[in-house]
Amino acid sequence: MRQRRYPSDTTNAEWALIEALLPTPACDTAAGGRPEKHPRREIVDAIRYVVDTGCKWRALPADYPPWRTVWGFMARWAAAGVIGQIRDDLAGRIRREMGKGPRAVATVIDSQSVKAAETVGKDSRGYDAGKKINGRKRHMVVDTRGLPLLVMVTPASLTDRDAAREVLFRLRLMHPEITIVWADSAYAGKLVDWAKKHLNLTLKTVSRPKDASGFIVLPRRWVVERSLAWMMHARRHARDYERLVQHSETLITWAAITLMTKRLARKGPTTWSKKPKFTADVLPEQAF
Structure with missing residues (x-):
């Protein structure tokens, strides 16, 4: 050894x-x-x-x-699906330690565009005009405590609303117990009715207040944004290097697995179980 x-x-x-x-x-x-x-x-x-x-x-x-x-x-x-099974088992253990059921029924979805290296082919990359990024987009679904349930990687040119149909379809197959998905305004429109009709999923959007200025904490949405930030702590994910999107999804899941095993291996209570406090002086990252 x-x-x-x-x-x-x-x-x-x-x-x-x-x-x-x-x-x-x-x-x-x-x-x-x-x-x-x-x-x-x-x-x-x-x-x-x-x-x-x-x-x-x-x-x-x-x-x-x-x-x-x-x-x-x-x-x-x-x-073989082994990595996904490890992720789900670890997430279930953390939820049980928090006094919750092993399976989540409420989730949050969001995406993140990242630049792609020269190893990424033209067939799996694109240009995100909104973020001005040439690369790929990571779509992530987490539970209300930020535990990853699903990751899907697409070209950055694919809009959130278009990609969400495949993401939500996969989510329904993998987690039939889920009933509600929170999202930002990019997922609004016909997708809400489509998810309810074809997948029996309630898709609720959380919009930014019209009179808001600067940084504010938006209910539900900040949870998945924090999870995406956690994945970026692993330097492999600062940029997308993988030739195949499935390998990119796998290594993102490995980052989540590492995060969860570290939390479970701690002797004291994990930060997943601490209740966030939304005050003017406390950011979401500090609340956990």
């Missing part, structure tokens, strides 16, 4: 959470298979290192497994 020396490496408590959620190695199944050469903890640590530092896959430090091996595990686990 390699020495744990990087801030992104899993602690024993974090690894205990993740290890139990990974699929059984092929060599231990009835079908059989070749034993895995590298410990899975080192694979997970390497993935987290790439997400946290933003380095190239080929630039992984030599004390990690070969980058092709690490990338292969990342891609296979993503294709």
Whole structure:
């Protein structure tokens, strides 16, 4: 076993959470298979290192497994739906610690446009005229405490309203228990009626007050905006480098998983459970 020396490496408590959620190695199944050469903890640590530092896959430090091996595990686990299952299980544990049900019924949706690197092809990138960004757009759905439930990446040229049909359709398939989705005014219009008719989802928009000036805290909306900011703490997500949108979605989900395992591994109460206080002197980031 390699020495744990990087801030992104899993602690024993974090690894205990993740290890139990990974699929059984092929060599231990009835079908059989070749034993895995590298410990899975080192694979997970390497993935987290790439997400946290933003380095190239080929630039992984030599004390990690070969980058092709690490990338292969990342891609296979993503294709098999393992990463999404880990995310949902961890989110359910945090909700139970907060005294809530493991499944959310109320959610918040928003998007974020980011620049794309030269590794991103023209077929999956676009120009967001509103933000003046040439790249991709991340659509995220979170519960009312900011726990990520779904991430979808599209070209930045796709409007929030158009992308939301696919996002909400995926959300309904993955989480049939959800009944309401909060959003900003960009999602208003025909989408509200479409979501109610075809998905049985109530889409409610929260608009900025007409007489407001400067920064103000908007109910519901700030929760998902804060979650998007949390994902940006991982340097890999300051810009989109992934050739495939599904790999971009996977690494964003890994950032969320890292955040949740760190919170669950803490000895004291997690910040997810603290009730926010909306005062003139307290920002949303400070309230939690």
